[in-house]
Amino acid sequence: xxxxxxxxxxxxxxxxxxxxxxxxxxxxxxxxxxxxxxxxxxxxxxxxxxxxxxxxxxxxxxxxxxxxxxxxxxxxxxxxxxxxxxxxxxxxxxxxxxxxxxxxxxxxxxxxxxxxxxxxxxxxxxxxxxxxxxxxxxxxxxxxxxxxxxxxxxxxxxxxxxxxxxxxxxxxxxxxxxxxxxxxxxxxxxxxxxxxxxxxxxxxxxxxxxxxxxxxxxxxxxxxxxxxxxxxxxxxxxxxxxxxxxxxxxxxxxxxxxxxxxxxxxxxxxxxxxxxxxxxxxxxxxxxxxxxxxxxxxxxxxxxxxxxxxxxxxxxxxxxxxx
Ligand code: PBG
Numbered sequence: 217x218x219x220x221x222x223x224x225x226x227x228x229x230x231x232x233x234x235x236x237x238x239x240x241x242x243x244x245x246x247x248x249x250x251x252x253x254x255x256x257x258x259x260x261x262x263x264x265x266x267x268x269x270x271x272x273x274x275x276x277x278x279x280x281x282x283x284x285x286x287x288x289x290x291x292x293x294x295x296x297x298x299x300x301x302x303x304x305x306x307x308x309x310x311x312x313x314x315x316x317x318x319x320x321x322x323x324x325x326x327x328x329x330x331x332x333x334x335x336x337x338x339x340x341x342x343x344x345x346x347x348x349x350x351x352x353x354x355x356x357x358x359x360x361x362x363x364x365x366x367x368x369x370x371x372x373x374x375x376x377x378x379x380x381x382x383x384x385x386x387x388x389x390x391x392x393x394x395x396x397x398x399x400x401x402x403x404x405x406x407x408x409x410x411x412x413x414x415x416x417x418x419x420x421x422x423x424x425x426x427x428x429x430x431x432x433x434x435x436x437x438x439x440x441x442x443x444x445x446x447x448x449x450x451x452x453x454x455x456x457x458x459x460x461x462x463x464x465x466x467x468x469x470x471x472x473x474x475x476x477x478x479x480x481x482x483x484x485x486x487x488x489x490x491x492x493x494x495x496x497x498x499x500x501x502x503x504x505x506x507x508x509x510x511x512x513x514x515x516x517x518x519x520x521x522x523x524x525x526x527x528x529x530x531x532x533x534x535x536x537x538x539x
Contacts, residue, residue, distance in 0.1 A: 240520040242512070244288040244535035248332060248485075248527040252423050253277050253318045254297040265419035265494045267501070269529050271297060274314075274321045281322045281329055287535040291330030293379060293527060294318055295424050298340050303349075305340035309365035311372065319373040332406065333370040335363055335380040335391065344428040346382040346436060353435050359384050364394035371400040379462070381408040383436040389456035406485060407458040410446035410472060413437035416465045416491030423490065446472050450480060458482075460525070465489040467514055470521040477522025486523035488514065493529040508537060 227237050252263070252271045259273035272280065284292055296315040298307030307313050319331055337359070338346045347359030359382065367378040378395075380387050388407050395403050413434045421427040438445060446469075450461050461480070463473050464487035473486050496514070499505040511530045518526050528534070 240516050242515055242519055242534070242538060244531070244538055245290045246519070246525055247289050247515075247531040247535060248291050248293050248330075248525060249284055249289055249531035250293050250295060250527060250529060251277055251280070252295050252297060253314055255299045255314060263419065263423040265422055266490060266529060267497050268533070269423070269493075271423065274318050277318055278321050278325045281326050284532070285326050285329045287532060289531050289535050290525065291332055291376070292322070293332040293334055295334050296339055297425055301340055301342045303342055305337040305347075305362055308337050308340040309362060309369045311369055313369065316369055316373040319370065319375050323374040330377070331375050332377040332379055333375045335366050335370065335378050336382045337362055337366075338382075338426040338428070339424045343430065344426055345431075346433065347384060352431070354384075356384050356386070356436075360387055360390040363387050364390045367391040367403075367405075368394050368398045368400065371395055371398070371403045375403065377404045377406050377460075379406040379408060381411060381464075383408070383411050383433075383438070385452075386456065388453045388458045392457040404459040405457065406460040406462060407453040408464055408487070409450045409453040409458065409461040410469070410476075411437055411462070411464045412440045412469065414440065414465050414468075414489065414491070416468070416489045416495075418491050419494045420490035440468070443472055443475065447475060447479065450476055454480065454482070460485060462487055462527075463523070465492055466518045466523070466526070467492055470517060473518065473521040473523050483524050484522060485525035485527060486518050486521070487527040488518060488530070490529065508533075512537065 227233050254271045256273040257275055260276045261271045263269050294315050298314050315333055336346050338344055345354050347354040370378050388405055453461055460483040462485040463469050466486040466488040476484055496510050500507040515534055
């Protein structure tokens with residue numbers, strides 16, 4: 217005789233009751249704000265498909281990072297727009313590359329802010345692919361060397377965590393080995409372990425100027441249909457020494473966040489990617505969705521699915537709201 221003895225609505229009657237029994241709580245400390253750093257001075261260019269997000273020169277980025285720290289946000293992840301691109305992605309691993317210089321500048325102003333870097337080549341290659349091109353496709357093993365060099369250069373500049381997003385096989389092991397060999401055994405690796413070949417990266421490729429000039433990324437990023445393969449990718453990355461793993465995108469892949477949370481004992485991150493952000497903002501601009509409620513509902517869902525860390529373009533407004 218569950219009813220009328222049991223009335224779940226009793227615990228929903230007032231905000232103080234709802235707050236008391238809330239199962240999932242968000243904190244600014246779990247958010248990571250992505251930033252796109254570009255050459256120049258005083259540059260702050262809004263990304264048209266991602267209102268409220270910008271390409272910024274280092275001086276402006278440093279100011280932003282002070283605000284990120286004031287808001288109690290967990291940290292930042294940096295993406296670079298180099299001065300020039302080439303076949304060798306040399307801007308990715310140059311010691312005076314755009315991201316390396318940005319890390320040093322942020323470190324000077326906000327020494328305790330957590331700095332994460334995206335380790336990939338697509339923003340730095342003239343062809344826009346994530347690695348070395350051989351016979352019309354990305355050559356896995358040759359690309360590992362670029363990734364390892366890039367990770368070490370980020371560590372040398374002062375990054376706390378390097379996050380490889382290229383989806384080459386063996387890259388976590390290659391990066392771990394290179395970091396250790398250079399004396400950076402305390403620099404953590406957050407692997408984009410299960411990264412899908414997703415339509416939701418569209419706005420990012422405008423923001424980071426990283427669209428592939430031919431073909432697509434389906435020979436290295438994962439097929440959206442595959443869940444078992446996602447678990448295999450995570451297992452391989454754990455064996456290679458990943459400290460944390462990521463599922464990306466977030467909202468269309470909540471089932472995989474949950475599966476990973478139930479199986480593995482390490483921090484799990486999810487990336488609410490550019491398209492997830494743009495889609496919400498477009499509807500907000502049309503008056504179709506309420507911005508704050510949609511933002512908080514999606515972030516709560518990602519956390520409820522099991523992600524302790526959320527990379528999101530909503531980091532600042534969400535942190536402000538959480539006060
Ligand atoms: C680099 C990279 C991408 C994203 C993060 N790192 C783009 C891609 O794989 O094409 C996407 C992030 C976003 O859409 O917000 N490889």
